[in-house]
Every structure is written in C-alpha cells, then in structure tokens.
Amino acid sequence: xxxxxxxxxxxVLSPAHGGEVDVSGSVELQARAxxxxxxxxxxxxxxxxxxxxxxxxxxxxxxxGDQRASLIPYxxxxxxxxxxxxxDLREAYWAFxxxxxxxxxxxxxxxxxxxxxxxxxxxxxxxxxxGDIDGEDKLGQPMVSLMLxxxxxxxxxxVMPYFRERxxxxxxxxxxxxxxxxxxxxxxxxxxxxxxxxFALRYSHYIGDVDIGLHAFSGTSREPRFVPAADGQSxxxxxxxxxxxxxxxxxxxxxxxxxLEAIARDGVTHSFAAAVGGFEYTMYQVSxxxxxxxxxxxxxxxxxxxxxxxTIADNDVFVGARLALNDIQNTAILAGFSYDxxxxxxxxxxxAERRFGDxxxxxxxxxxxxxxxxxxxxxxxxxxxxVQLNIARYF
Amino acid sequence: MKLKREIPALVxxxxxxxxxxxxxxxxxxxxEIAARSDRTDLGFGDSEVELKMVLRNAAGQxxxxxxxxxxxxxxxxxxxxxxxxxxxxxxxxKGTALLSHAKILDPDDQWLYLPALKRVKRISSxxxxxxxxxxxxxxxxxxxxxxxxFSYTYVGEVPCxxxxxxxxxxxxxxxxxxxxxxxxxxxxxxxxxxKVEFYDRRGDLLKVLELKDYRxxxxxxxxxxxxxxxxxxxxxxxxLYGDYTFDNGLAENDFVKGRLSRLx
Numbered sequence: 001x002x003x004x005x006x007x008x009x010x011x012v013l014s015p016a017h018g019g020e021v022d023v024s025g026s027v028e029l030q031a032r033a034x035x036x037x038x039x040x041x042x043x044x045x046x047x048x049x050x051x052x053x054x055x056x057x058x059x060x061x062x063x064x065g066d067q068r069a070s071l072i073p074y075x076x077x078x079x080x081x082x083x084x085x086x087x088d089l090r091e092a093y094w095a096f097x098x099x100x101x102x103x104x105x106x107x108x109x110x111x112x113x114x115x116x117x118x119x120x121x122x123x124x125x126x127x128x129x130x131g132d133i134d135g136e137d138k139l140g141q142p143m144v145s146l147m148l149x150x151x152x153x154x155x156x157x158x159v160m161p162y163f164r165e166r167x168x169x170x171x172x173x174x175x176x177x178x179x180x181x182x183x184x185x186x187x188x189x190x191x192x193x194x195x196x197x198x199f200a201l202r203y204s205h206y207i208g209d210v211d212i213g214l215h216a217f218s219g220t221s222r223e224p225r226f227v228p229a230a231d232g233q234s235x236x237x238x239x240x241x242x243x244x245x246x247x248x249x250x251x252x253x254x255x256x257x258x259x260l261e262a263i264a265r266d267g268v269t270h271s272f273a274a275a276v277g278g279f280e281y282t283m284y285q286v287s288x289x290x291x292x293x294x295x296x297x298x299x300x301x302x303x304x305x306x307x308x309x310x311t312i313a314d315n316d317v318f319v320g321a322r323l324a325l326n327d328i329q330n331t332a333i334l335a336g337f338s339y340d341x342x343x344x345x346x347x348x349x350x351x352a353e354r355r356f357g358d359x360x361x362x363x364x365x366x367x368x369x370x371x372x373x374x375x376x377x378x379x380x381x382x383x384x385x386x387v388q389l390n391i392a393r394y395f
Numbered sequence: 396m397k398l399k400r401e402i403p404a405l406v407x408x409x410x411x412x413x414x415x416x417x418x419x420x421x422x423x424x425x426x427e428i429a430a431r432s433d434r435t436d437l438g439f440g441d442s443e444v445e446l447k448m449v450l451r452n453a454a455g456q457x458x459x460x461x462x463x464x465x466x467x468x469x470x471x472x473x474x475x476x477x478x479x480x481x482x483x484x485x486x487x488x489k490g491t492a493l494l495s496h497a498k499i500l501d502p503d504d505q506w507l508y509l510p511a512l513k514r515v516k517r518i519s520s521x522x523x524x525x526x527x528x529x530x531x532x533x534x535x536x537x538x539x540x541x542x543x544x545f546s547y548t549y550v551g552e553v554p555c556x557x558x559x560x561x562x563x564x565x566x567x568x569x570x571x572x573x574x575x576x577x578x579x580x581x582x583x584x585x586x587x588x589x590k591v592e593f594y595d596r597r598g599d600l601l602k603v604l605e606l607k608d609y610r611x612x613x614x615x616x617x618x619x620x621x622x623x624x625x626x627x628x629x630x631x632x633x634x635l636y637g638d639y640t641f642d643n644g645l646a647e648n649d650f651v652k653g654r655l656s657r658l659x
Contacts, residue, residue: 022659024489059659070659095657100648102657110656111514136512147653154653204653206504211517211652254502254521254571284522285573292525328450328458328529330488358458361487394486 019063025056026361028392034174039383042180044080044172051078055090069094070108072140076131083170083183084130090140102147107140110158112202112213114250114259117298117318117338118276121246121261123217124158124200130167133175133367133381134349139164153205163194163220166237174384181226182234188220189240196220196241213248223309225268240268255282259298267308274302276313282322290327296320296336312377315341329354345371345378363390425547425563429579432586433472433542439615441645442466445637450530453629460484460528467645475499475541477650481658482528492655495520499543500569508655515655524573531602531623531632533573536593544569550578555589558582574601585609587616600626612639 030051038045058071072091078084093106110124124141131137142162148155168181190196198219205212224237246263260277278298286293297320300313320336331354338347346369353363368385372378448460461483469476475497482491490510497503503520523535545565552561560580567574575598580590587609595601602625606618621634648654 024486026487061659068659097657099646109513111512113514114516149648149651149653154651206517206652250517252517252519255519257517257519282519282522284525290526290529292522326526326529328452330529355485355487358485359487392487394489 019061022059023056024059024395025054026392026394028053028055028390030388030390032174032386032388034384034386036383036385038174039380040176040178042171043174043176046080049078049080049174051076051080051084057091066097067095068097070106074140078173081130081170081173083168083180084173086128086131086167088128088139090138092140100149102145104143104145104147107142108145109138109140112215112248113261114211114213114248114257115261115276115278115298116259116280116296116320117278117336118261118300118313120263120274120276120313121213121215121248123215123222123244123246124160126164126166126222128167129175130169130173139167153203156202156204158198158200158202160198160200160219161195163196163198163239165194165239166222166224168237174386175381177226177235177380179228179232179234182229182236185229185234185236186224187227187236187238189238190220194220209252211250211252215244215246217242217244217246221267221309223311225307225309242267255284256280265304267304269307270305272303272305272308274300274304274311274313276300278318280322290325292322292324292326294322294324296322310377312340312345312347317341329356340371340376343372343376345369345376347378359394361390361392361394363392364388365390422546422548425549425565428549428561428581428586429545429547429563429565430542432581432588435586435614435616437470439468440642441468442617442639442641443643443645444617444639447633447635448528448530449633449635451631451633458485465643465645465649467647467650472542473499475503477647479650479654480537490659492658494650494652494655495537496650497541499541502570506652506655508658510659513656515652517652521571523569523571531625531630532634535567535569535572535574536604536623545577552583553580555580555582558584558589560589585611585616587618595627602626612641615639615641 030053032049034047054075056073061068070091070093072089074088074090076086089107090109091107093104093108095102095104111122113119113122119135125138127135128137128139141160141164144159146157165183165186168183169176171180196219200215200217203214220239221242224239226235227238229236243266244263248261251258257280259279260275262273262275264273265271276298278296280294280296282292282294284292298318300316300318302311302314304311316338318336318338320334323333325331333352336349348368350366355361365388369378369381372382443465445463448462450458463481465479467477478495480493482488492508494506495503505518505520507516507518509516524533527534527537544567546568548564550562550564552559560582563579563581565577565579573596574593575596576594578592579588581588588606591604592600593602602623605622608619609616610619617639619636622631624631
C-alpha cells in the first residue's frame with residue numbers, strides 16, 4: 001500500500017517533473033465450459049462459468065528519462081466463485097535509472113527462466129493459481145531492488161518486506177481439493193507471518209550462444225503445503241522458510257534451443273534438487289508457407305519427499321508442438337501433452353489465439369486430465385476438464 | 396606434335412586467367428560502390444526513429460503497426476550494429492521488443508521481450524527468411540544491411556529517375572538466407588540505395604524494395620519511405636519513417652538484454 005501511495009504521489013508530482021502518463025489496458029471476457037459434473041461437494045454445478053478481467057496500465061517517465069513509475073491495477077470478477085475474484089496491483093513502483101544501475105521501490109513482476117512446461121526458477125512473484133492453473137498468472141511483489149549492469153553481466157538484489165499468499169478457488173470453484181483451501185487462515189513458519197523479509201540475488205548474462213542465470217533466495221516459500229483444519233472442512237496453507245539456489249541455461253544453436261532450469265532447496269524437512277530440461281526445435285516456413293512449426297520436449301524431475309509442498313512435476317515428460325502462422329493476426333496454436341512416468345497421469349493443454357481487427361484478441365483453451373487414481377496428485381482435478389474462450393478488447 | 400597439343404590448353408589457361416581477372420575487377424568495382432554507399436553512413440553514432448508499418452494484402456485490406464527503432468553504430472566493419480525495435484501497436488503486443496546484436500557472418504544474437512509474462516527469450520536467428528511480424532520484410536531485410544554480409548558483382552549503370560544508378564548484384568555470404576541473389580541500384584550522386592530486387596531460392600524474382608523520400612541529416616542520408624512489394628503474392632508492406640534523431644547519447648548498456656524489461 002505504501003508503494004501505491006508513492007505512485008499516487010508521483011502521479012500528482014509528475015506535471016512538475018515533466019513527462020507524460022501513458023494509459024493503456026484491456027478488458028477480457030472469459031467463458032469456461034466444463035463437460036463433467038463436479039467431483040466435490042459444494043462445487044457449483046453450472047457447466048458454463050464466466051468472469052471478467054480488467055487491466056489498466058499507467059506508466060510515466062520523466063523528460064530526462066532517468067525516472068519512471070508504473071501503476072497496473074488488475075481486477076477480476078468471477079460470476080461463480082468469490083475466491084476467484086481478485087483485486088491486485090501487478091505493478092506499483094517508482095524507479096531511478098543511472099547509466100549502469102537501477103533502484104526500484106514498490107510492487108513489481110519479474111520473470112526468470114527459460115523452459116516452457118514448468119517455471120522452476122521463477123520464484124520472486126506468487127502464483128495467482130485461482131486465475132489460471134498453468135502458473136503463469138502472477139501477483140505483484142512488494143520490493144526494493146537494486147540492479148547493477150556490468151560488462152560481465154547483470155546483478156540484481158531484491159529485498160521483499162511483504163509476502164503474497166497464493167490464490168486458490170473457493171468452495172464453489174473448480175480446480176480444488178475435496179475440501180477448499182482456507183486462504184483466510186494461512187499458517188507461517190516465521191513468527192513474523194507475511195511480514196518476514198525475504199531476500200533474493202540474481203546474476204544474468206550471456207556468453208556467445210549461451211544465456212545463463214543464477215539465483216539465490218532466502219525467505220518464505222511461494223509454494224504452500226497443506227494441513228487439515230480442525231473441523232476437517234478445509235485445508236490450511238502453510239508457508240515455510242526455505243533457502244534455494246538455482247540455475248537456468250539456454251544454448252541457442254541454429255533452430256535449436258536447449259534449455260535447463262535446476263534448483264537445490266533447503267525445504268521443510270530436507271534438502272532436495274529439482275530440474276526441468278529439454279529442447280525447442282523450430283522448422284521455419286514449412287512447405288514454402290510463412291508458417292513455423294516448433295517441437296518441444298522437456299523432462300521434469302523433482303526429488304522432494306512427501307512432507308514438502310506437493311508438485312505434479314516430479315518425473316514427467318512433456319511434449320508439445322507450436323504452430324505460428326506469422327500472419328497479420330499473429331495466429332498461433334500450442335498443443336502440449338504431459339505424462340507422469342510413475343503414475344500414468346496425463347494432462348493435455350491446447351491454446352489457440354489470434355487478433356481480430358486492430359484491437360480485439362481471441363483465445364481458446366482446452367485442458368483435460370486423465371489417468372489419475374485416488375491418492376495421485378491430479379486426482380482432485382479429474383472432473384475439471386474444460387474449454388475456455390477469452391475475448392479481449394485492448395485500449 | 397607434342398607442342399601443338401599443348402597450345403589449346405595454353406590458350407584456354409590464358410583465357411581463363413583473363414576472365415578471372417575481369418571478374419575480379421568487376422567484383423572489386425561492385426564492392427567499392429557498395430562500400431562507398433555504406434560509408435556515407437559512417438559516424439552516425441546512434442539514431443532513434445518512430446515509424447509506421449502498413450501491411451496491405453492482395454485485396455487491398457490494410458493493417459497498421461507503430462514501432463520505434465533505436466540503433467547503436469559499431470564503426471568497425473567487422474562488427475555489426477546493435478538495434479532495438481519496440482512495438483507500440485497493435486495494442487495486444489504493445490511493449491513487445493526485439494534486441495539484435497548483428498554479426499557479419501555468424502548468426503546474430505537476438506532476444507525477444509514478451510510483455511504479458513515480462514519474459515526475455517533468446518531466440519534463434521537462423522530464421523533469416525521468415526516474415527517479420529507478418530510483413531513482407533524478412534528478418535534478414537531488417538538486420539542484413541552490413542556491408543560484409545554480401546559479396547558483390549558490378550552489373551552496369553542505368554538511369555534511375557533523375558539520377559544515374561550503378562547496378563550491383565549482391566549475394567548473401569551468411570547462412571540460411573532466403574535469397575539466391577539481390578540486385579541493388581545505387582545512385583551516383585549521393586551513393587544511396589534506391590531499389591533492391593530479391594530473388595528467392597529458386598532464382599525467381601520474389602520482392603522489390605523501393606527506397607524513397609531521402610533526407611540529409613548533416614551528411615547522413617536516410618530514406619523515409621520503404622515500399623516492399625511481393626511480386627508473387629501481390630502483398631505489400633510500407634515503412635513510413637518519421638524524423639530521425641542522431642547522437643541521442645545511447646550507449647552499450649541501452650542494448651543489453653536486461654534492459655528489455657525496463658523499457659516502459
């Protein structure tokens with residue numbers, strides 16, 4: 001909130017400092033259709049569920065170009081599940097840039113990593129799991145960060161004074177365990193709860209065809225584990241203190257991208273390693289058209305025990321194909337298939353998107369789960385196969 | 396007679412040497428003209444420009460994109476320039492950026508910034524001949540403007556508008572080009588490229604680029620209208636440039652990948 005006030009202050013002061021506030025954004029209608037009846041007691045049995053997402057971006061930069069501010073409110077209203085409705089600030093920061101450094105104060109979103117099927121090293125921002133189960137929707141993270149650019153790479157340090165809890169579907173919503181997650185009663189290992197100060201350090205550079213990133217993180221785990229509530233009617237998320245080191249590497253050679261992300265984490269009860277790696281190979285202008293076809297193969301490994309937060313990516317193979325038409329409308333289709341080698345669980349994900357006219361954008365997603373037996377990690381999603389249509393208007 | 400039999404071989408050898416020498420001279424002249432043209436650009440330092448990209452299909456339907464290009468000159472001809480392309484429209488890709496560190500014969504280093512995820516992705520630059528954002532410009536038409544990326548042959552001189560142009564055939568020396576050759580027209584007054592024909596992998600004429608509306612910024616020439624017509628599909632893309640600014644004080648640190656997420 002302090003960051004928010006800071007940006008408001010800047011917006012008021014900005015005419016004195018010169019520069020202009022640039023406003024843009026989008027409004028998106030989301031319709032999801034489920035073709036199975038819900039699996040758990042309390043879930044809304046409507047097959048068609050709708051939501052609206054409004055994102056507005058206010059961005060300012062002074063005339064000298066060395067200061068900038070950003071304010072991005074994110075609003076989501078879900079007609080079925082109150083817990084899926086969300087008000088967030090994805091960005092609310094002020095930054096000062098020198099020739100080879102930057103200081104940033106406020107809430108920001110930061111992405112780290114190279115792989116497609118899993119974002120293992122991307123630890124700064126909390127996942128908005130209620131927003132999308134693919135883990136790519138994030139919540140703004142309050143921080144003070146310092147970046148230094150040197151000939152030998154970029155170093156960034158993050159001090160994060162406030163923790164953001166993961167969002168989960170409520171009792172009415174899909175994509176939840178047999179009893180809902182009670183996000184109002186989260187538990188913390190730290191006595192400071194969400195006010196524990198987290199730290200992260202990141203190094204990023206490239207040498208020829210190799211891009212490399214290293215990170216260290218110490219603080220509140222972004223992934224919760226769960227304990228049953230006393231009445232047995234809900235699960236309480238538990239956020240433990242962790243230390244983590246990680247590396248992400250991409251080797252880019254001709255049409256091949258070779259990728260690896262790996263972490264070593266001192267977790268709840270033990271230390272373990274996890275990794276995801278593979279390749280992306282693209283055939284350009286197939287059959288003399290302007291379309292590209294990419295093929296992806298990644299393997300996911302995770303060595304954590306059953307006392308750590310649950311992961312579905314413990315011994316899984318992901319294969320995917322990407323078709324980009326390279327037309328004026330940016331038409332693209334991504335189809336992916338994940339297979340758990342241990343349990344036989346599968347996950348199918350198909351995403352198609354294109355622009356309509358100058359300002360409209362449409363997206364179609366199909367996701368389906370199968371093969372899980374009682375006790376498997378995706379068993380509670382077995383009836384949540386769905387198709388989603390998003391129509392967005394940009395302004 | 397032994398000698399008699401050797402005479403034809405001798406004649407052939409001399410003939411070959413003459414042809415080779417003539418070809419060498421033609422190549423040298425081609426390179427000199429290309430180099431003279433390229434060097435009119437020398438010392439621009441850095442530049443920034445806003446432009447509109449107008450895409451037109453065969454039925455005449457239009458779509459427009461707004462973009463900005465910043466360029467950092469690397470005066471050494473054995474090293475390529477650095478450039479940053481940022482899209483302002485279409486609005487769904489606003490903020491999308493492409494950072495290129497051009498090389499001469501090695502593949503360029505390229506990073507794409509995807510603002511929706513705030514993700515910086517190193518991309519393969521072997522996609523030389525692919526369309527740049529659905530336009531009739533290929534990636535290589537944007538990045539392959541370094542002198543030493545081609546070998547040159549002098550073809551002749553022809554009138555071009557009010558001017559006289561030297562005509563050069565240039566052949567890409569880098570890998571993965573979609574072109575077998577290009578024919579370029581360079582005027583003899585200001586040494587600027589006025590037109591380029593692109594020949595596809597089959598050797599057929601594919602595209603014609605016309606460079607118009609040249610303006611002189613204290614000795615540095617820039618075309619402000621680039622029209623690329625695909626003669627096989629009848630699609631066309633125009634690049635309409637605004638005013639260039641030079642010596643904006645851009646530095647190496649403005650063209651590093653970490654910069655991509657801090658552009659806006």
